[in-house]
Amino acid sequence: MEEEVQNTKCIICEQEKPLGIRICSQFVCDECESEMVNTDVSDARYPFFIHQMNKIWYRVDA
Template sequence: MNLSEHKEVCGVCDLEKPKGIHLYNLFICCECEQKMVHTEPSEEQYKFYLDKLKHINQPKLYS
């Protein structure tokens, strides 16, 4: 598999994307990262992003 073909599911938009960042166990695509960085606390989307980021510190449980 070519690395350019590797995609991960974004923890914010839930879509498969080829590029992004990892914050602990959460993958965030480049598009969502940019939207988050440019969202002001007074905007309605801000709470949505905060709720998504709450999943960062919750370790995955494997059974």
């Protein structure tokens, strides 16, 4: 059985982090959240963030 409430594995960096936010029951750590906010669309990492975020939406749809 999966305990999503206790899952603090960040969906972006895929590491266990103590602090972060939940988006549709998926965990995003503080660091990645602030990084995403500060990442410009022209930044090389931007597509990576979008890709990782897409995982969240796919799971919601499931």
